[in-house]
Amino acid sequence: MATPSVAANAYSALSRIMDAGGGVGGGLNKAADAGGGQSFGAVLKDALGSVLDSGRKSDAQTIAMANGKANVMDVVTAVAETDVAVSTLVSVRDRVIQSYEDIMKMPI
Numbered sequence: 281m282a283t284p285s286v287a288a289n290a291y292s293a294l295s296r297i298m299d300a301g302g303g304v305g306g307g308l309n310k311a312a313d314a315g316g317g318q319s320f321g322a323v324l325k326d327a328l329g330s331v332l333d334s335g336r337k338s339d340a341q342t343i344a345m346a347n348g349k350a351n352v353m354d355v356v357t358a359v360a361e362t363d364v365a366v367s368t369l370v371s372v373r374d375r376v377i378q379s380y381e382d383i384m385k386m387p388i
Contacts, residue, residue: 327372331365338362 318326341358344350 323344327369331369334358334365335364 298383338355338361341350341355343356345352
């Protein structure tokens with residue numbers, strides 16, 4: 281389980297990535313795939329944006345509860361959604377790293 285400081289650092293790093301305007305997959309965003317759909321970089325940027333939005337929603341609900349304007353159940357739901365989104369992002373990251381390592385082990 282992540283501590284609040286780890287989560288805050290992750291949110292700030294993700295925010296910096298999203299504000300950089302293509303810092304993640306910057307070169308990948310320029311070319312769409314052959315089917316005319318979104319490029320991998322665009323899909324990745326959308327996924328990161330949804331995790332960031334989920335974190336911001338969770339933070340807003342927590343602040344609203346501290347001010348007495350939100351229900352505890354709303355806060356718990358927002359935090360759980362953020363936890364699922366971050367866990368999914370970490371799983372995808374781990375799979376991408378594993379795939380990269382598998383490719384690097386292939387003989388030339």
